[in-house]
Amino acid sequence: MKKQSLKWSVLTLALTLPFAAQAHKMWLVPSATNVSGADPWVTVDAAVSNDLFYPDHMPVALDRVIVTTPDGQTAKPENGITGQYRSVFDVHLIEKGTYRIAAINGGLFATYELNGEKKRWRGDAANLAREIPAGAKNVDVAESINRVETFVSNGKPGGLALKPEGKGLELVPVTQFTDLMADEPATFQLLLDGKPAVGLKVTAIAGETRYRNTQEEIDSTTDKDGNFSLKWPHAGMYWVNASTQDDKTSIKQAKQRRLSYSATLEVLPQ
Amino acid sequence: MRRLLFSMPALLLAAPAVAADLHVTVQIPQLDVAEYHRPYTAVWIERGDHSVAAQLAIWYAQKESKEGAGTKWLPELRQWWRRGGRELQLPVDGVSGATRPAGEQKLNFHDGKAPLGDLPAGKYELVVEAAREVGGREVVRLPFVWPASAPQVLAAQGSSELGAVKLDLAP
Numbered sequence: 001m002k003k004q005s006l007k008w009s010v011l012t013l014a015l016t017l018p019f020a021a022q023a024h025k026m027w028l029v030p031s032a033t034n035v036s037g038a039d040p041w042v043t044v045d046a047a048v049s050n051d052l053f054y055p056d057h058m059p060v061a062l063d064r065v066i067v068t069t070p071d072g073q074t075a076k077p078e079n080g081i082t083g084q085y086r087s088v089f090d091v092h093l094i095e096k097g098t099y100r101i102a103a104i105n106g107g108l109f110a111t112y113e114l115n116g117e118k119k120r121w122r123g124d125a126a127n128l129a130r131e132i133p134a135g136a137k138n139v140d141v142a143e144s145i146n147r148v149e150t151f152v153s154n155g156k157p158g159g160l161a162l163k164p165e166g167k168g169l170e171l172v173p174v175t176q177f178t179d180l181m182a183d184e185p186a187t188f189q190l191l192l193d194g195k196p197a198v199g200l201k202v203t204a205i206a207g208e209t210r211y212r213n214t215q216e217e218i219d220s221t222t223d224k225d226g227n228f229s230l231k232w233p234h235a236g237m238y239w240v241n242a243s244t245q246d247d248k249t250s251i252k253q254a255k256q257r258r259l260s261y262s263a264t265l266e267v268l269p270q
Numbered sequence: 271m272r273r274l275l276f277s278m279p280a281l282l283l284a285a286p287a288v289a290a291d292l293h294v295t296v297q298i299p300q301l302d303v304a305e306y307h308r309p310y311t312a313v314w315i316e317r318g319d320h321s322v323a324a325q326l327a328i329w330y331a332q333k334e335s336k337e338g339a340g341t342k343w344l345p346e347l348r349q350w351w352r353r354g355g356r357e358l359q360l361p362v363d364g365v366s367g368a369t370r371p372a373g374e375q376k377l378n379f380h381d382g383k384a385p386l387g388d389l390p391a392g393k394y395e396l397v398v399e400a401a402r403e404v405g406g407r408e409v410v411r412l413p414f415v416w417p418a419s420a421p422q423v424l425a426a427q428g429s430s431e432l433g434a435v436k437l438d439l440a441p
Contacts, residue, residue, distance in 0.1 A: 034345040036356065038338030155356045179352055268348050270409070 026060060026262060027239055028101055028150040029053045029207075030091075033178045033266040035154050040093045042152050044077070044101060047086035052207040052239050053264070055086035060103050060148075062087050070097025070159025077101075091152065097159030098151055098178060105146040106168075108254060112136040125251045143254040145169070150264040153178040166194030169242060169261035174227065180267040185231045189222075190242055192259070196226030200242050204230050207237040235269040290381040290417045291440040294326065296398055297433030300372040307403040308369035309431055310343060312350035313377065315386075316395045322354040323394060324386050325365050327377055332368045346401040349409055353397075381417070389416050400431040410435045417441055 026048045035042060045053070046060035059082045067075040077089030093099055108128055110121040114136050121131060132139060145168035151161075157176040164170040171177075175186035190197040204218040220228040222242075232238065243260040250257075294313060313327040328350070331340025341360055345351045360366050365385050379386040393415055401407040408431035412424055418439035425436045 032345070034348075034351060034356075035342075036338075036344045036351075037342030039336060040342065153356075181348075181352075269407075270349075 024048050024050060024057055025052060025239060025241070026103065026105075026146070026148045027053055027264050028060070028065075028103060028148060029237060029264050030101065030150050030152050030266075033150075033152050035093055035152060040154055041090055042093065043088060043090050044150070045086050045088055046103060049085075051210045052205060053237060054210055057085065059083060059085060059087040062089060064103045064105055065089065066102050066104060067091055068100040068102070068161035070095045070099065070154075070161055072160030072163070093152060093154040095159075096155040098153045098157045098161055098176070100149060100151055100161040102147060102149040104148075106144055108141055108143055108251070110139060110141045112139040128251070128253060139253075141251075141254040142256045142258055143249045143251065144258040144260075146260045146262075148262045151177040164191050164194055166191075168193065169197060169244065169259045170194075171240075171261060171263055177263070177265055180232060180265055182232050182235045182267055182269055184270075185229045187227055187229045188240075189226045190228065190261070191226055192244065193248070196224070197222055197242070197244070198224055198226060200244055202228050202230070202240065202242045204232075204238045204240045206232075206234070207239065232267040235267050238265050238267055239263075240265055291438075292379045292381075292386060293436075293438035293440070294377040294379070294396065294398075295434070295436040295438075296375045296377070297428075297435070298370055298372045298375060298400070299428070299431070299433040301405070303405065305404050307405065308371060309400040309402040309405070310340075310347055310369065311398065311400045312347045312355060313396070313398050314350060314353065315389070316353065316397055318393055320353060323389060324379075325354065325358065325362065326379060326385055328355065328358075328360070328362070328366045329369045330366070343401075343403070346407065347399050348401075348407070349397070350399050391416060396435070396437050398428075398432060398435050400428075402431055406431045408432050412437050414439060 029045045030042045032042050047055035049055050049057045062077060062080040062082055065077045067077060069075055078092060080089035091101060107122060107124050110132060112119050112132060114133055123131060147168055157178050162173060164172055170191045172189040172191060174188055180186050190200060200222045202220045205215055218230055220230055222228045241262045245256055245258045248257055311329045314325050315323040317323050344355060382388055396412040399409045408428050410426050410428045410432050412426045412435055414424055414437055418441050420441060422439040425434060427434055
């Protein structure tokens, strides 16, 4: 139990860090993005790490993982295991269409001073008043919504799982997420609370960073409709990320809202 | 000369009236590898915008299995899969069949008959894609104009998973 809470505090740190250093990246990597056959399954790795996509830091908690089926229902990850550095689970793709596999983290982060000591707290709104001591000074509360996703299609892509929920940063396909090819530009739409996210920087990094000396980031910026395009230099699994912050918090104690979105997308060779 | 130039469009227009034929030869190379499996192969015709004008052949493992007789691996034919393979309800009569051994595989298609159907006059590409279990993958493309005004043989050469691909067009 102690270990678990330690892990959560590390995760808190990992999730606050992207605004400072872009250190740890949280990701879900499926074994395939296009499946077929009578009884298709994929297995998914879920971790937080420095290198893409090598688990070297900490696993993603399985209770954060939500699978959305093509008819819009939610399903639980199957056969889950959490190891030291990664979680592994399976998804049974019974229906035709695109499945969304997501890990959603959110909540409140607070920093405060108590008797001259700097403290951190992470939790939800219900516990905020109770858990921050009355004598705390310089209380700074921030709210966060972090969405980490990947997509798998059984047969033709499409279905209700691709519909945005209207909360936080979300990605909508113009080019289907499971239809990406090297040397073919792909266009997606980024939404913020269901509306076009305008003028946000989007970064894509190919996996296997361990085997090259630079990150080789590909950058794009969303236009007035929230659309942006990426051209993949080569095939591979790519990590696509965007983040922003605003003051549209859901509780009055929080002054700031931090939002982040990441997707793992597979690009196949021509 | 002038007469000849004028008569050429007439010839083009006249061509569809005759039953035009299309013959495809796909050479599956003999490979000296530790573990050999016959390739999954797809043959189709694409329009200029990459949409599928006709699905001609799809060869995959037919043996009944829990995974649906080899259909699990069809997305390995990546271009074919995204260009319409995933929309087919397999097996398709006269299109799907068993994997073929190394050698020259001949396929004959007739205008107006399945699976070629009525192909409107225009520019097309014959596409042959092969993917092999624990092997490689290759796509060979062969542009052609339909219908041919005169008998024509077009050829393209694969370099690994496919050998020579030939297209015989009979007006």
